[in-house]
Amino acid sequence: xxxxxxxxxxxxxxxxxxxxxxxxxxxxxxxxxxxxxxxxxxxxxxxxxxxxxxxxxxxxxxxxxxxxxxxxxxxxxxxxxxxxxxxxxxxxxxxxxxxxxxxxxxxxxxxxxxxxxxxxxxxxxxxxxxxxxxxxxxxxxxxxxxxxxxxxxxxxxxxxxxxxxxxxxxxxxxxxxxxxxxxxxxxxxxxxxxxxxxxxxxxxxxxxxxxxxxxxxxxxxxxxxxxxxxxxxxxxxxxxxxxxxxxxxxxxxxxxxxxxxxxxxxxxxxxxxxxxxxxxxxxxxxxxxxxxxxxxxxxxxxxxxxxxxxxxxxxxxxxxxxxxxxxxxxxxxxxxxxxxxxxxxxxxxxxxxxxxxxxxxxxxxxxxxxxxxxxxxxxxxxxxxxxxxxxxxxxxxxxxxxxxxxxxxxxxxxxxxxxxxxxxxxxxxxxxxxxxxxxxxxxxxxxxxxxxxxxxxxxxxxxxxxxxxxxxxxxxxxxxxxxxxxxxxxxxxxxxxxxxxxxxxxxxxxxxxxxxxxxxxxxxxxxx
Ligand SMILES: NC(=O)C1=CN([C@@H]2O[C@H](COP(=O)(O)OP(=O)(O)OC[C@H]3O[C@@H](n4cnc5c(N)ncnc54)[C@H](O)[C@@H]3O)[C@@H](O)[C@H]2O)[C@@H](O)CC1
Ligand SMILES: Nc1ncnc2c1ncn2[C@@H]1O[C@H](COP(=O)(O)OP(=O)(O)O)[C@@H](O)[C@H]1O
Ligand SMILES: [K+]
Numbered sequence: 001x002x003x004x005x006x007x008x009x010x011x012x013x014x015x016x017x018x019x020x021x022x023x024x025x026x027x028x029x030x031x032x033x034x035x036x037x038x039x040x041x042x043x044x045x046x047x048x049x050x051x052x053x054x055x056x057x058x059x060x061x062x063x064x065x066x067x068x069x070x071x072x073x074x075x076x077x078x079x080x081x082x083x084x085x086x087x088x089x090x091x092x093x094x095x096x097x098x099x100x101x102x103x104x105x106x107x108x109x110x111x112x113x114x115x116x117x118x119x120x121x122x123x124x125x126x127x128x129x130x131x132x133x134x135x136x137x138x139x140x141x142x143x144x145x146x147x148x149x150x151x152x153x154x155x156x157x158x159x160x161x162x163x164x165x166x167x168x169x170x171x172x173x174x175x176x177x178x179x180x181x182x183x184x185x186x187x188x189x190x191x192x193x194x195x196x197x198x199x200x201x202x203x204x205x206x207x208x209x210x211x212x213x214x215x216x217x218x219x220x221x222x223x224x225x226x227x228x229x230x231x232x233x234x235x236x237x238x239x240x241x242x243x244x245x246x247x248x249x250x251x252x253x254x255x256x257x258x259x260x261x262x263x264x265x266x267x268x269x270x271x272x273x274x275x276x277x278x279x280x281x282x283x284x285x286x287x288x289x290x291x292x293x294x295x296x297x298x299x300x301x302x303x304x305x306x307x308x309x310x311x312x313x314x315x316x317x318x319x320x321x322x323x324x325x326x327x328x329x330x331x332x333x334x335x336x337x338x339x340x341x342x343x344x345x346x347x348x349x350x351x352x353x354x355x356x357x358x359x360x361x362x363x364x365x366x367x368x369x370x371x372x373x374x375x376x377x378x379x380x381x382x383x384x385x386x387x388x389x390x391x392x393x394x395x396x397x398x399x400x401x402x403x404x405x406x407x408x409x410x411x412x413x414x415x416x417x418x419x420x421x422x423x424x425x426x427x428x429x430x431x432x433x434x435x436x437x438x439x440x441x442x443x444x445x446x447x448x449x450x451x452x453x454x455x456x457x458x459x460x461x462x463x464x465x466x467x468x469x470x471x472x473x474x475x476x477x478x479x480x481x482x483x484x485x486x487x488x489x490x491x492x493x494x495x496x497x498x499x500x501x502x503x504x505x506x507x508x509x510x511x512x513x514x515x516x517x518x519x520x521x522x523x524x525x526x527x528x
Contacts, residue, residue: 002201002235002236002237002238002240002241003200003201003229003232003234003235003236004200004201004202004203004206004232004234004235004236004432005199005200005201005202005229005230005232005234006177006178006202006203006233006234007142007177007178007202009200009230009232010142010177010199010200010202011142012230013199013200013224013228013229013230014026014199016228017199017222017224017225017228023093023094023097024093024094024097024098026094026198026222026224027061027064027065027068027094027095027097027098028068029220029222029223030065030068030169030170030198030220030222031065031068031069031071031072031098032068032072033196033198033220033222034065034068034069034136034167034169034196034220035069035072035073035076037167037194037196037218038053038069038073038134038136038167039073039076041134041165041167041193041194042078042133042134045133045134045164045165047133050078050079051078051079051133051134052079052081052130052131052132052133052134053070053073053078053079053080053081053132053133053134053135053136054081054083054127054132054134054135054136055067055069055070055073055080055081055082055083055107055135055136055138056082056083056085056135056136056137056138056139056152056155056159056173057070057082057083057084057085057086057099057102057138057139058085058086058138058139058140058152058173059085059086059087059090059091060086060091060092060095060140060141060143061092061094061095061141061143062138062139062140062141062142062143062169062170062171062173063084063085063086063091063095063138063139064091064092064094064095064096064097064098064099064138065098065138065141065169065170065198066082066136066137066138066139066169067082067084067095067098067099067101067102067138068098068101068102069136069138069169070082070102070105070107070136071098071101071102071104071105071107073107074102074105074106074107075105075106080106080107080108081107081108081109081110081126081127081130082102082107082108082109082110083110083111083112083127083155084099084109084110084111085111085139085151085152086099110126110127112124112127112128112151112155127155127158128158132162132164133164133165134164134165134166134167135159135162135164135165135166135167136166136167136169137159137166137167137168137169137172137173137190137192138169138173139152139155139156139173139174139190140171140173140174141169141170141171141173141177141198142170142171142177142202144171144173144174144175144176144183146183147174147182147183147184147185147186147187147188148173148174148183148187148188148189152173153188156173156174156188156189156190157188159190159191160188160190160191165193165194166190166191166192166193166194166215167192167193167194167195167196168190168192168194168195168196168213168214168215169195169196169198170195170196170197170198171195171197171202171204171205171214172189172190172191172192172195172213172214173189173190174187174188174189174190174213175189175190175204175205175209175210175213175214176204177202177203177204177205178202178203178204178398178400179203179204179207179208179397179398179399179400179401180203180204180205180206180207180208180209180210180211180399180420181204181208181209181396181397181398182209182213189209189213190213191212191213191215192213192214192215193215193216194215194216194217194218195214195215195216195217195218196218196219196220197217197218197219197220198219198220198222199220199221199222199224200219200221200229201217201219201236203234203400203430203432205217206236206420206432206434207399207400207418207419207420207421207422207432208396208399208418208419208420210420211419211420212419233428233429233430234400234429234430234431234432235429235430235431235432236431236432236434237423237431237432237433237434237435237468237471237472238434238472239469239472239507239510239511241431241465241468242461242464242465242468242469242472243507243510243511244511245461245462245465245466245469246461246469246507246508246511247511248508248511248512254287255287255288256287257287258285258286258287258458258459259286259287259320259321259455259457259458259459259460260286260287260288260289260290260319260320260321260458261278261281261286261288261289261290261320261321261322261323261451261454261455261458262289262290262291262292262310262315262317262320262321262322262323263277263278263281263289263290263291263292263322263323263324263326263450263451263454264292264294264312264317264322264323264324264325264328264337264338264341264354265277265292265293265294265323265324265325265326265327265328265352265353265354266291266292266293266294266295266297266326266327266328267293267294267295267327267328267329267331267333267334267353268295268296268329270326270327270328270329271293271298271327272327272444273326273327273352273444273447274291274292274293274323274326274327274328274447275291275301275304275307276326276444276447276448276451276493276494276497277291277323277326277351277447277448277450277451277454278290278291278301278304278307278451279301279304279307279448279451279494279497280447280448280449280450280451280452280455280496280497280500281323281451281452281454281455281458282304282306282307282455283455283497283498283500283501284451284452284455284456284473284500284501284504285455285456285459285504286321286454286455286458286459287458288308289306289307289308290307290308290309290310290315290320291307291308291309291310292309292310292311292312292315292317293309293310293311293312294312294328294329294331294333294334294337295333296311297309297310297311297312312337313333313337317340317341317344317346318344318346319346320346320458321346321347321348321349321454321457321458322341322344322346322347322348322349322454323348323349323351323450323451323453323454324337324338324341324348324349324350324351324354325338325349325350325351325352325353325354325355325357325450326351326352326353326447326450326451327352327353327447328352328353328354328357329353330353330356330357330360334353334354334357335357335361335364338354338357338358338364339363339364339367342364342367342368342371343367344373345371345372345373346373347373347374347375347454347457347458347463348371348373348374348375348376349375349376349377349378349450349453349454349457350368350375350376350377350378350412351377351378351379351446351447351449351450352383352446352447352450355377355378355379355383355386355387356383356386358387359383359386359387359389360386365410368410368412369409369410369411371411371412374413374457374462374463374466375410375411375412375413375463376412376413376414376415376453376457376463376466376467377406377410377412377413377414377415378414378415378417378446378449378450378453379406379414379415379416379417380416380417380418380446381395381396381399381402381416381417381418384402384403384406384416387406387410388402388405388406388409395416396418399416399418399420399422400422400424400430400432402416402422403415403416403422403423403424403430404424404428404430406424407424407425407426407428408426408428411426412426412463413425413463413464413466413467415449415453415467415470415471417446417449419436419438420432420433420434421433421436421471421475423464423467423468423471425464431468433468433471433472433475434475435471435472435474435475435476435478435479436471436474436475436476436478436479437475437478437479437482437487437488438488439478439481439482439486439487439488439489439491440474440475440478440491440496442491442492442493443493444492444493444494445474445478445493445496447493448474448493448496448497448500449470449471449474452470452473452474452500453466453467453470456469456470469504469507473500473503473504473507474496474500476503477496477499477500477502477503478491478496478499480499480502480503481495481496481499
């Protein structure tokens, strides 16, 4: 299941489901699913003595889920302590019932204040000074309305220093489920190893701070009738979304069958960038690849003599897929060449300096929005910020909204890069890419991504599927390299290129075999 739902959508689904069920049913299903996850985490931790579990229970229904799990674990004979931040009279009905179940069982319930709080020194002390094998975070879920403060903030600061496993219920407390930002100003969020999220998956678990705070994400659907789920506007990217656009190569084919890619960039001192993009395009199957330089052009690329190096001013871009921007610089010469390619109806990828040139020039913006050819934009957050005339902080605070805004404004497919790259199309659909890791945080990997996009466009993938495939393959290759010890420290953009080729061929082989079902399972394993 690749659908991602906003808090507003989850609330609607929840209301529809609750209408047909006895009170407390969904919370008890959530508690039962979380209990299984907690037991599995305790098993995996191979704890020598009897395990001790600390459960944090907040004031709302997320706290209710936590109290339900606490009651279940205590009933199973596990030593459970609840740090309770709820007052029964103010709890929602289901959560109050869960409090009753926890109080009736063997769990110890404490109401801790700040570590130095003289009002509750013994409760706080017994939590802060003991050893814990597992912490279950049920402070806040989708109802978080403001930054964590006071005693709960102090508890989260403490939890985030512990060496033990942390399981978040629904959302790591403090994280915005829609955006993956930490609810602020000056907020804090639980850093969990695993998150069990209820009803359906949520975008904020997979982008911005989401990946660092949620850890491995599992979905407990709570047996809600799938008919109650509306059509999703957001998805977790994976081959299931784009594999049908990948086609086996016909035997009766030639280099002209797989398109030409021309990379436009490489101003003086930045010639490596278009070379990386061009090599990536070559290794992802483009029939012929040209590296076209804004200033002086090298005779050829000695490490990759298959590339044809040209002076951009002399090159006819009208019959190729164009990747514009890698190392192109911001000079007027680059601006003129960019204006020329924007007016051509060819498939076009805009990266790096091409995006900065567009951001600074209203005429280029109009040309871009008026294009008829397929267009993919690949901004990192700062480039996106320049395009939208805001700060990078504003982009990161709501990456989905920023990517959607750019896609609508320029009528293009947008890949907003970073942890959990967001791929958006002009109609507002988005996908969040779950592959990739910090090994990619090194110069040149963006040039490689642009080259992969170009190669896939040249091979006639529709731009949406080309962008989804490129982002996924790029991240997947980095994940495989890290598994093999090539990173996360010291992975180079050049090393990424053959790994992307391997991943693309493996995917093509699976698609050719019609093994998409198996692929679905594989994606889930990889993504979570
Ligand atoms: N309603 C139901 O039957 C179900 C609810 N579920 C759980 O319920 C959660 C949503 O429950 P709620 O809507 O009660 O929301 P939460 O439990 O996330 O929190 C809402 C409560 O916290 C208060 N609050 C918000 N931010 C605060 C802050 N920074 N400091 C102090 N108090 C703050 C609010 O005023 C409200 O009382 C889901 O995330 C999920 O875990 C699941 O059990 C599924 C079924
Ligand atoms: N921490 C990270 N996790 C996942 N992907 C990352 C991370 N850091 C960078 N990346 C990816 O690496 C690439 C970097 O691109 P970019 O910033 O344009 O670099 P450059 O311009 O130097 O090539 C993007 O695809 C981005 O999504
Ligand atoms: K939580």
